[in-house]
Amino acid sequence: xxxxxxxxxxxxxxxxxxxxxxxxxxxxxxxxxxxxxxxxxxxxxxxxxxxxxxxxxxxxxxxxxxxxxxxxxxxxxxxxxxxxxxxxxxxxxxxxxxxxxxxxxxxxxxxxxxxxxxxxxxxxxxxxxxxxxxxxx
Numbered sequence: 001x002x003x004x005x006x007x008x009x010x011x012x013x014x015x016x017x018x019x020x021x022x023x024x025x026x027x028x029x030x031x032x033x034x035x036x037x038x039x040x041x042x043x044x045x046x047x048x049x050x051x052x053x054x055x056x057x058x059x060x061x062x063x064x065x066x067x068x069x070x071x072x073x074x075x076x077x078x079x080x081x082x083x084x085x086x087x088x089x090x091x092x093x094x095x096x097x098x099x100x101x102x103x104x105x106x107x108x109x110x111x112x113x114x115x116x117x118x119x120x121x122x123x124x125x126x127x128x129x130x131x132x133x134x135x136x137x
Contacts, residue, residue: 007031007123008050012042012068013057013082022055022116029120039068046071052123054079057089069094076126078119080112091115097126 009031011019016035023033031053036042039058045051046068054077056068072079075098082089083106091112093101096119107115 007052007120009033009053010036010042010045010051011055012036012039018057042068043071051077053119057082072098073100074098078123097122
């Protein structure tokens with residue numbers, strides 16, 4: 001797999017251990033994962049580098065900075081926020097390839113695994129389509 005086909009993933013949360021299973025799954029599927037411990041750090045990283053997928057355990061908390069959803073809207077990035085429940089997290093789709101997902105259902109952990117695989121297929125398909133467009137231009 002060449003560098004252009006690697007899916008870059010940003011994991012935003014208090015600890016990398018919070019993403020242990022997801023990160024292992026993503027890396028087995030050819031993704032390169034980086035970690036940010038806060039939204040502020042995530043904003044800085046996003047200012048320096050494009051990420052294809054962002055998983056955040058920190059939904060916007062009303063800070064003076066824009067939410068990740070606003071920051072990434074219109075970009076080719078897919079974004080999920082996590083909502084903590086009694087056991088684990090429910091995942092909320094916020095952006096799909098930069099398009100807002102308002103009204104999309106919340107995903108329980110078992111559903112999220114399938115949604116994550118689907119998101120990876122969509123990101124790869126979009127990258128392939130964009131690559132083909134560039135070659136024909």
